[in-house]
Amino acid sequence: MAKPKVGYTRRSLLKAGGAAVAATTLPAPMLWAQDTKDIVLRQFGTGVSNLNDVAKKVKEDLGFTLEMTALDSDSVTQRAATQPDSFDIADIEYWICKKVWPTGNLQAMDTSKIANYDKIVGIFRSGKLTPDSEIAQGTAPHTVGFVDGPGGTSFADEETGWMTLIPTIYNADTLGIRPDLIGRPIESWTELLNPEFKGKASILDISSIGIMDMAMVCEAMGEIQYGDKGNMTRDEIDKTMAIFTEAKQNGQFRAFWKTFDESVNLMASGEVVIQSMWSPAITAVKSRGIPCVYQPLKEGYRSWGGGIGLSSSLSGMELDAAYDYINWYLSGWVGGYLMRQGYYSAVPETSKDFMTENEWGYWFEGKEATDVITSPTGDKLAEAGEIRDGGSFYDRMGSVACWNAVMDENQYMVRKWNEFIAA
Amino acid sequence: MAAIPLKNRHVLGWLMALPLSVVLLAFLIAPIAMIAVVSFWGATEFSIYPAFQFDNYEFLFGSPVTYKVFGATLKYALITWALTLAIGFTVAYFLAFHVRSLTMQIALFLVCTIPFWTSNIIRMISWIPFLGRNGIANQTLISWGVIDEPLEWLLYSDFSVILAFVHLYTLFMVVPIFNTMMRIDKSLLEAARDNGASGFQTLVHVILPLTKPGIMIGTIFVVTLVMGDFITVRFMSGSQRANVGRLISNDIALLQYPSAAATAVVLLCTVLIVIAILLRFVNIRKEL
Numbered sequence: 001m002a003k004p005k006v007g008y009t010r011r012s013l014l015k016a017g018g019a020a021v022a023a024t025t026l027p028a029p030m031l032w033a034q035d036t037k038d039i040v041l042r043q044f045g046t047g048v049s050n051l052n053d054v055a056k057k058v059k060e061d062l063g064f065t066l067e068m069t070a071l072d073s074d075s076v077t078q079r080a081a082t083q084p085d086s087f088d089i090a091d092i093e094y095w096i097c098k099k100v101w102p103t104g105n106l107q108a109m110d111t112s113k114i115a116n117y118d119k120i121v122g123i124f125r126s127g128k129l130t131p132d133s134e135i136a137q138g139t140a141p142h143t144v145g146f147v148d149g150p151g152g153t154s155f156a157d158e159e160t161g162w163m164t165l166i167p168t169i170y171n172a173d174t175l176g177i178r179p180d181l182i183g184r185p186i187e188s189w190t191e192l193l194n195p196e197f198k199g200k201a202s203i204l205d206i207s208s209i210g211i212m213d214m215a216m217v218c219e220a221m222g223e224i225q226y227g228d229k230g231n232m233t234r235d236e237i238d239k240t241m242a243i244f245t246e247a248k249q250n251g252q253f254r255a256f257w258k259t260f261d262e263s264v265n266l267m268a269s270g271e272v273v274i275q276s277m278w279s280p281a282i283t284a285v286k287s288r289g290i291p292c293v294y295q296p297l298k299e300g301y302r303s304w305g306g307g308i309g310l311s312s313s314l315s316g317m318e319l320d321a322a323y324d325y326i327n328w329y330l331s332g333w334v335g336g337y338l339m340r341q342g343y344y345s346a347v348p349e350t351s352k353d354f355m356t357e358n359e360w361g362y363w364f365e366g367k368e369a370t371d372v373i374t375s376p377t378g379d380k381l382a383e384a385g386e387i388r389d390g391g392s393f394y395d396r397m398g399s400v401a402c403w404n405a406v407m408d409e410n411q412y413m414v415r416k417w418n419e420f421i422a423a
Numbered sequence: 424m425a426a427i428p429l430k431n432r433h434v435l436g437w438l439m440a441l442p443l444s445v446v447l448l449a450f451l452i453a454p455i456a457m458i459a460v461v462s463f464w465g466a467t468e469f470s471i472y473p474a475f476q477f478d479n480y481e482f483l484f485g486s487p488v489t490y491k492v493f494g495a496t497l498k499y500a501l502i503t504w505a506l507t508l509a510i511g512f513t514v515a516y517f518l519a520f521h522v523r524s525l526t527m528q529i530a531l532f533l534v535c536t537i538p539f540w541t542s543n544i545i546r547m548i549s550w551i552p553f554l555g556r557n558g559i560a561n562q563t564l565i566s567w568g569v570i571d572e573p574l575e576w577l578l579y580s581d582f583s584v585i586l587a588f589v590h591l592y593t594l595f596m597v598v599p600i601f602n603t604m605m606r607i608d609k610s611l612l613e614a615a616r617d618n619g620a621s622g623f624q625t626l627v628h629v630i631l632p633l634t635k636p637g638i639m640i641g642t643i644f645v646v647t648l649v650m651g652d653f654i655t656v657r658f659m660s661g662s663q664r665a666n667v668g669r670l671i672s673n674d675i676a677l678l679q680y681p682s683a684a685a686t687a688v689v690l691l692c693t694v695l696i697v698i699a700i701l702l703r704f705v706n707i708r709k710e711l
């Protein structure tokens with residue numbers, strides 16, 4: 001007998017055989033149930049939400065197989081734009097959506113089929129977190145979140161019932177610091193270029209995100225006033241790059257990072273004491289017992305959001321399965337899983353059921369932890385009495401200064417970025 | 424079966440050459456031709472469109488960054504070549520002339536290949552914790568009292584890039600040089616000695632000329648590997664330095680395929696020119 005493989009054990013063979021027999025006598029419903037099991041949806045996206053735990057849970061709860069591929073942002077864009085047949089579900093960021101949607105590789109989703117649609121946070125619908133919040137600069141998710149109809153190619157200004165991406169995960173990013181090696185309070189984005197940290201700073205080498213961090217710094221320094229940081233003019237790009245090129249040549253940066261683990265290693269090894277960073281990277285550094293703070297800064301956060309898009313080639317049973325998956329995604333388990341890592345879920349209230357009161361208080365409400373906070377994988381992240389850097393959901397998402405974006409002058413910016421790296 | 428055309432020697436010769444020609448055509452000529460064609464295409468944000476324009480080359484040759492990056496690439500190739508040659512030649516010399524027993528030679532040669540049992544990414548990345556600010560190298564030097572402050576230039580610098588290159592590619596120098604040295608007729612060395620040549624004179628006037636083909640093959644390996652690399656430079660310089668490979672990989676990452684293709688064509692030409700120059704010095708075909 002062959003070695004038992006996943007999903008192909010003797011027991012499952014027997015069951016499948018039985019089901020096949022049953023299917024021949026009892027036609028439709030049984031056949032459907034059997035086929036669900038054979039459905040394989042191929043999802044790809046950035047490492048943040050492409051978690052094997054999610055795939056495992058999907059198999060448990062929904063019955064079909066979800067194959068995950070994790071790539072970096074550039075590769076994700078590339079794949080979504082050039083290889084539409086290589087995926088069924090694209091887990092991409094909103095700015096990537098802006099770039100990829102015109103290729104026609106994704107299909108709009110009918111919001112009436114999304115059970116929790118009405119509970120999705122305002123940022124992804126009207127653009128406003130609370131009725132009186134101001135919309136930040138950059139590619140705010142709601143601006144690329146809707147199209148006019150199932151075949152729409154241009155983005156709609158308001159909710160239309162046809163969504164490009166179903167939001168799944170988002171967060172507010174800022175600089176990460178090593179408080180033990182810096183030894184004084186850090187309050188502004190300008191500190192990234194402070195000569196005090198010469199040779200100990202880093203930014204990320206992903207042009208579309210890196211340029212935003214640069215813009216936050218240049219604006220905080222008072223060097224440049226941007227019309228829209230998310231859509232700079234050539235002149236603004238030139239000035240921004242000039243400031244950073246000078247800093248680079250003066251040896252301000254130790255390294256640039258491109259992947260999550262690189263940023264963790266730079267910080268944990270003490271090569272770098274201040275850098276652009278992503279929230280779970282902070283968590284990863286902390287779980288090694290090294291102090292690391294996701295420092296809220298007075299100028300605000302640079303925010304990003306991701307969502308699930310469906311390949312335009314999905315249809316029939318696979319499409320139904322994809323909708324089931326989306327509904328399941330928003331129903332809370334994944335949300336809870338992500339929120340316990342420091343991200344936010346698109347429908348926080350469903351996630352609450354999958355978190356303890358302590359966890360909900362710490363991660364979402366910004367309250368003091370009443371007990372040890374652990375990550376979904378069991379690493380200790382905070383002691384009782386600690387509060388989350390930046391406070392509550394509304395404090396953090398309420399002070400977003402700009403969203404990750406793709407600019408009209410993107411090609412120009414990319415060339416300038418290449419020059420910056422080579423400088 | 425013995426059809427008439429097969430009697431013709433020419434037809435038979437062509438037929439025998441056909442399989443290899445097809446393979447080369449499909450897997451070497453066609454892809455390169457495709458790259459050359461695409462290099463004249465245009466690109467938008469998310470797509471490429473067929474065209475015949477010189478924009479990509481115009482931008483490439485018009486940008487000071489290109490010259491700087493090609494300069495850096497040649498610099499890496501040159502320094503790495505010199506170091507791998509010095510080390511590779513020494514190791515091969517030791518193996519070929521100092522180790523007497525064949526078993527021992529083979530055993531030691533296999534020892535040289537041990538690092539190749541792991542992937543080159545692993546071999547490269549393992550330098551990072553070693554060379555880091557709080558790495559083993561710096562800690563050791565500090566504890567010995569050689570330095571007071573950690574040396575910053577050990578990592579994320581040209582030094583670390585070249586160190587990794589030398590570490591990764593020296594074996595490519597050792598193997599061909601060792602191979603040619605093994606084929607040197609030992610009686611030539613005896614004759615040199617009998618005629619009163621010193622060890623150094625034998626090395627310079629007998630061994631060196633006879634190992635030139637091996638040196639040349641190793642040189643071609645090292646130069647092409649270094650000039651085509653992108654990942655070593657990215658990791659070991661912490662993305663602080665660029666070579667041509669990185670320009671190409673950045674372009675590809677940003678869906679600028681035509682621009683990447685143009686850079687690749689220019690790089691290919693550069694490498695071919697370098698190799699053509701090298702081959703002027705030694706006729707490797709004669710020696711193979």
